[in-house]
Amino acid sequence: MKTRILLAIFGLSLINMACETTRKELSDDELMSKAKELVQQYIIVDGHVDLPYRMEQGGFMVQQKVLNVSVGASDGNFDFPRAKEGGLDAPFMSIYIPAQYQQVPGYAKKFADSLINMTKQLADTYPDEFAIAYSPDDVEQHFKAGKISLPMGMENGAPLEGDIALVEYFQKAGIRYVTLTHGRDNKICDSSYDTTRTHGGLSEYGRQVISEMNRVGIMVDISHVSDDTFWQVMELSKAPAIASHSSVRHFTPGFERNMNDEMIKKLGENDGVIMINFGSSFLDGEYRARRAAYDEHVINWLADNELTRDDPKAKTYIEEYTKNNDPWSNVQKVADHIDRVVELTGGTDNVGFGSDFDGVGDSLPTGLKDVSTYPNLIYELLKRGYSDEDIAKMCYKNVFRVWREVEEIASRS
Incomplete structure (x- = not known):
């Protein structure tokens, strides 16, 4: 048995070496051409795009079409034409709740409901371009139809309002991941940005939230949480977790918002995925x-x-x-973060893309300024010798694996 395994590994190594040699023989133009082919061939899932909050701030209304992202937009990082050009098929719509909204009882839930309804309204208004996605199967179906899927993730669990019943409420509303907190500690857990450390990680209510998310089929997102919260989630959650828009702390020493090496290793051991944030401050400590x-x-x-x-x-x-x-920063630095995750986890099974488009202002790196630019990142990954299958995993297979496992665990509850 061991001999067969070693031969298989040796065979795969030879194949990878052959692929790398072939890649090195391709010109830059040929590599870019291949990158543009792959972004159209593969589903691309992005873990975090802040379009709903941008629509809310920009005054999206159906009749007046104040912010119409079904056509080219003059500002922002996302619209339908640019997404199609870049090959983006399933941007998780961030239902972002600013931390100050959690200070008024009931307001965070009300605001979350409004952003969810606005996102659904976008799909209803432009059904040839967009469709709400509740599962990987939905995304695959929409991909075949040429539509952009709009799965939803809630950034900040404050809308749960301390009421465990609201976990299932938001799952039924279409939320498929919850970022447990944002810029301040909330009722669920401590934030990486807040030095108060209210709970020392998860609160008792937060522990109940993790179990309930597992039960109803919502992915646990550990972006924004404190280190203590992360480790407690790893211990408690029956399902793998995601970091929907985080990067590698190795390149940004002291920036707790990113994940350190040991956290990334643990996330990988638990079959989770870190989806790399494109913001320059997340990529480069200088x-x-x-x-x-x-x-x-x-x-x-x-x-x-x-x-x-x-x-x-x-x-x-x-x-x-x-x-x-x-x-x-630049697209090469994003690839550096991916390289680091691959090195730490021993492969390409635990990394994806979580751009934070429309959420990090003008700090986006050179080469990745909007949703049309994914080919630039795929080109860089091809240039570094990643195989087509490696890239498919990063584009969608890894996050689909987690999403399906969360669904499976929920179905057994």
């Missing part, structure tokens, strides 16, 4: 200092020349200055 220096220079130049950013001369200068002093 970004903030570079960005501050860049902004200071541009502001001072505008003041010295008595110009605004809209002046043609200013636009030309800023464009040229940016080329030579680009403060943002």
Whole structure:
């Protein structure tokens, strides 16, 4: 038996070596052409896109179509044409609840309901372009029909309002993951951004929430939680968890919002998935200092020349200055984070994409500025020797595996 296993591993190694050799023989143009083919061939799931909150802030209304993302939008990171160009098929719509909304009893739930209804309204208004997805099977069906699926995840469990019955309520409303908290501790657990450490991890109610999420079939999302909360979730949850939009702390020392090496290993051991956040501050610990220096220079130049950013001369200068002093991170750094996860977990089974498009402002990295740019990341991964199957796992197979396992565990409850 051991001999057969070793021969199989050796055979796979030879195949991978052959693939890498073939890739190295391809030109950059040929690799990009292949990347563009793969993004259309494979389903791409993105763990976190903040379109609903952007629609709420931008005044989305059906009749007036104030923010119509079924056609090209002049701002933001997401719309239908750009998503189709980039191959994005299933962006998890973030039902984002700002932490301040949890301070008024009942308001977080009311706001969550409004964003859920708005997302469903988007699909109802443009049924040829969008469809709500409640399962991987739905996503596959919509993919075949050329539609973009809109699964929903709740960012911040505050709308549960301390009422365990609301877990099932939101599952029936279409929520398929819950990010347990956001920028502050809530009734469920402690936040990575909050130094108060109210519960020392999960509250007693939070422990009940984990069990109930397992029972009804909602993925547990550990993005934003404190380290203590993460380890307690790993101990309690019967189902694998996801980090819907987090990156690797190795590249951002001291930034608890990202996951450290031991956490990533544990997530992998539990068959979970970390979906890499594209925000520059999540990718590069030196970004903030570079960005501050860049902004200071541009502001001072505008003041010295008595110009605004809209002046043609200013636009030309800023464009040229940016080329030579680009403060943002880049698509290569996203691939570095993926490499690190693969190294820590021993393979490509535990990593995916969680861009945070429409959620991280103008901090998106060079090469990944909107949903049309996934081919740039796939190109970089191909260039590094990842196989087509590796890329398929990152695009959708890994998160589908977790999603289906959560469904299976719920079906046995």
